[in-house]
Amino acid sequence: EVQLVQSGAEVKKPGESLKISCKGSGYSFTSYWIGWVRQMPGKGLEWMGIIYPGDSDTRYSPSFQGQVTISADKSISTAYLQWSSLKASDTAMYYCARRLGATKYYFDYWGQGTLVTVSS
Amino acid sequence: EIVLTQSPATLSLSPGERATLSCRASQSVSSYLAWYQQKPGQAPRLLIYDASNRATGIPARFSGSGSGTDFTLTISSLEPEDFAVYYCQQRSNWPPKYTFGQGTKLEIK
Numbered sequence: 001e002v003q004l005v006q007s008g009a010e011v012k013k014p015g016e017s018l019k020i021s022c023k024g025s026g027y028s029f030t031s032y033w034i035g036w037v038r039q040m041p042g043k044g045l046e047w048m049g050i051i052y053p054g055d056s057d058t059r060y061s062p063s064f065q066g067q068v069t070i071s072a073d074k075s076i077s078t079a080y081l082q083w084s085s086l087k088a089s090d091t092a093m094y095y096c097a098r099r100l101g102a103t104k105y106y107f108d109y110w111g112q113g114t115l116v117t118v119s120s
Numbered sequence: 121e122i123v124l125t126q127s128p129a130t131l132s133l134s135p136g137e138r139a140t141l142s143c144r145a146s147q148s149v150s151s152y153l154a155w156y157q158q159k160p161g162q163a164p165r166l167l168i169y170d171a172s173n174r175a176t177g178i179p180a181r182f183s184g185s186g187s188g189t190d191f192t193l194t195i196s197s198l199e200p201e202d203f204a205v206y207y208c209q210q211r212s213n214w215p216p217k218y219t220f221g222q223g224t225k226l227e228i229k
Contacts, residue, residue, distance in 0.1 A: 035218065037164075045156075045164065045207055046217035059216055095163055105211030105218065106154040107174060108164035 002026040004034075004096050004111035011117045013084050019082035020114045022096030028053035029077035034098035035107060036070060036081045040092045050099065052081055086118045122146050123214045124221035132229040139195040141224045143208035148188045152210055155184055155193045159204045167206075168193060179188075195226075203228050 007021040022034060035050040049060040053072040060070070072079040079096055094114050097107035123146040133139055143153065151171040156164040166175040168184035171191060181196045195202055208221040 044223045045158075045209075045220040047220065050218070061217055062215060097164075100166070101168060104169060105152065106166060106209065107156075107164075108166045108169075110165070113163055120133045 002098070002109045004098060004109055006094075006096060006111035006114045009117070011119070013120055014088055014118055015085050016118075017082070017084050018086055018116065019080050020094060020116070022081075022111050024077045024079070026100070027098075030074050032101075034067075034072065034079040035097050035099060036079075037095045037097060037107075039065075039095065039113075040093045048060040048081070048094075053071050053077075053079060073104045086116075088120075090116060091118045092116060121209060121215065122149060122219055124208050124210060124219055125222045126157050126206075126208060126221035128224060129222075130182075130225045130227060131200055132227050134229045135198050135200055137145075137198050139193075139198055139202070139226060141193040141206055141226070143186075143191045143193070145189045145210060149210045149212075151162070151187045153184075153186070153191050153208045155182075156207045156209060157202075157204050158207065164207065198226075200225065200228075 003025045005023045030053050033052050036048040038046045048064040049070045051070045053074045069082045096111040098109040100108040101109045102105045125144045127142045139144040153171045155168040183194045185192050205223045205225050207223050211215045211218045
């Protein structure tokens with residue numbers, strides 16, 4: 001069974017750093033792109049970026065380029081999303097999701113989400 | 121940059137009725153469009169990809185149609201568990217970006 005299991009909720013202060021994780025299982029982790037999607041409270045879905053764990057090829061949405069870093073450790077089948085200096089506006093639910101296939105640009109399996117709250 | 125516009129923003133229907141949700145792209149996306157369902161407190165779930173292909177395990181009452189700029193998600197007979205928010209999504213080649221529509225909330229009338 002394909003599963004993406006994300007790390008738990010975080011409460012941080014503005015200016016702090018954070019790294020959240022997404023562990024894949026039940027499939028070949030290195031063969032599928034993993035994307036990250038933000039959902040701010042009461043709002044829609046925003047694509048942040050995507051990584052291919054096989055070679056760490058990474059693409060970012062222009063809206064998030066320079067704001068976050070996406071990485072992966074294929075030895076432990078885990079993808080990461082990190083911030084060096086959080087802002088209150090980073091408060092949101094963050095989802096990781098597996099891309100359906102090499103030529104299918106859709107997300108077929110999703111993590112349960114990690115809620116990040118940034119407040120002083 | 122391709123923009124996806126969903127309509128209506130909210131759709132109020134009763135169980136057993138037929139639901140028709142629309143997604144319009146600002147330029148042609150061929151058939152490269154997906155639909156997702158999101159229930160409160162849950163992650164999105166892929167329903168339809170490539171405009172008309174049902175994802176694994178999705179009931180036959182869900183169907184997708186369209187190509188180019190106009191797409192439709194149809195739920196033939198609403199079940200209580202279908203009341204949720206629905207998003208369309210596409211991926212553009214340049215700039216390489218995955219874009220979601222703003223969502224349609226399907227609520228019980």
